[in-house]
Amino acid sequence: MLKSALLNILIPFLLLFPTLVLAWGQTGHRVTGGIANEYLSDKARLAIEKILPNESLAEASTYADEMRSNPSKYWQKTASPFHYVTIPKGQKYEKAPKQGDSLSALKKFKKVLLNKKASREDKQLALRFTIHIIGDLHQPLHVGNGTDRGGNNRKLSFFRANSNLHRVWDSGMIDQKKLSYTEWTKWLNQKISSDDLKTWYQADPMIWVEESAAIRPGTYPESDSISYDYLYHNLPIIKERLQKAGIRIAAYLNEIYED
Numbered sequence: 001m002l003k004s005a006l007l008n009i010l011i012p013f014l015l016l017f018p019t020l021v022l023a024w025g026q027t028g029h030r031v032t033g034g035i036a037n038e039y040l041s042d043k044a045r046l047a048i049e050k051i052l053p054n055e056s057l058a059e060a061s062t063y064a065d066e067m068r069s070n071p072s073k074y075w076q077k078t079a080s081p082f083h084y085v086t087i088p089k090g091q092k093y094e095k096a097p098k099q100g101d102s103l104s105a106l107k108k109f110k111k112v113l114l115n116k117k118a119s120r121e122d123k124q125l126a127l128r129f130t131i132h133i134i135g136d137l138h139q140p141l142h143v144g145n146g147t148d149r150g151g152n153n154r155k156l157s158f159f160r161a162n163s164n165l166h167r168v169w170d171s172g173m174i175d176q177k178k179l180s181y182t183e184w185t186k187w188l189n190q191k192i193s194s195d196d197l198k199t200w201y202q203a204d205p206m207i208w209v210e211e212s213a214a215i216r217p218g219t220y221p222e223s224d225s226i227s228y229d230y231l232y233h234n235l236p237i238i239k240e241r242l243q244k245a246g247i248r249i250a251a252y253l254n255e256i257y258e259d
Contacts, residue, residue: 023083023136025171026062027181028242032135033057034185035246036253039197044250044257051123057131057249058181064132081105082133084142084150087213093206102133102142103205109133113256131249137205138245140219140237141166143212156224168226169219173235188243200244203251208244215241 024032037057040048052060064083067075082105087093093103109126112118118126136142144150151165158172174184192200202208215237221230 023139023142023170024242025174026065027179027184028139028171028174028238029061029065029132029135030058030181031184031188031242032138032245032249033059033061033131034181035189035192035243036131036249038189039201039247039250039254041250041254041257044253047257048127048253051120051127058185060128061131061135063128079105079129082129083136084144085137085209086144086146087209088146089217093209102136103209106130106133106205110256130252134205134208134249134252135245137208137212138241138248139169140212140215140241141169143209143216145216151219154220156221156226158230159227160225165219165221168230169234169238173231173238176231177235184242188239189246192243192247196243197247200247201251202248203255205252208248211244212241 023029033056048057064079068080070076082102085093085102109130112122112126113130141151148154149166151169152167154165156163156165156168158168159176163172177184179187219234
C-alpha cells in the first residue's frame with residue numbers, strides 16, 4: 001500500500017520533466033576523455049592544465065550533463081541544444097533545420113578558447129563543453145533525424161528491461177559489460193593501432209557528424225525486444241565510436257593550441 005501511494009505521488013511529478021538527451025552516459029564520456037589524454041600535444045596539455053588545474057579530461061567530460069539540472073536560464077534554454085544536431089534523412093547539415101546545434105556551439109567555444117581576453121571561468125566552460133560535445137557527436141543518435149528525439153521516442157525492452165533506443169546507445173550496451181571507465185579506457189586504447197590513429201585523427205566536426213549520420217539508420221532494430229543479438233552487432237560500433245571520439249577530442253584541442 002505504501003509503495004503504491006508513493007508511486008501515485010511521484011509519477012505525476014516525474015512526468016513534468018522531459019526525457020533528457022544525454023550521450024554515452026557517465027562511463028562513455030569518461031572513456032573518451034581518458035583516451036584523449038593519451039594523444040594531447042605538449043602545448044595542448046600545458047594550456048589545458050592552466051585552465052583546468054587538477055581536473056582530468058575524463059572528469060571534465062561529464063560536466064555539461066551534470067549541469068543540466070541547474071535551473072538557470074542558460075542551462076535550461078541556451079545550452080540545451082548544444083548536445084545534439086538534427087540532420088533529416090537525405091539532407092546535409094547546411095540545409096537541415098537547426099533544432100539542435102552542437103556544431104554552432106563548438107565554433108562559439110573555440111573562439112572563447114582562442115580569446116586571450118576571455119576569463120578563466122569562460123574558458124573552463126568552453127573547454128568542458130568542447131570535450132563533451134565531441135563525445136556527443138560520435139554517438140550516432142545525437143545526429144538525429146528530426147522525427148523521434150534521437151531515438152528517445154523509440155520505446156523497447158533491452159534484456160527485458162523497459163528502455164528506449166537512445167538510452168541503449170548512451171549507456172545500456174556499455175553498462176551491460178560491467179566495466180569501469182578506466183577498464184574501458186585501457187582496453188580500447190590498447191587496440192588503437194598506428195594505422196587507426198593516422199586514419200581517425202580528424203579535427204573537422206563535419207567528418208564526425210557525417211559518420212554518425214551514416215551509422216544512424218542501422219541502429220534501429222526490427223524488434224522492440226533486443227538483447228544479445230543486438231549487442232553482438234552494435235557493441236563493436238560503440239567501441240570504435242568511443243575510440244574515435246577520444247582521438248578527435250585530442251586532435252581538436254591540439255589544433256586549437258598549436259600556435
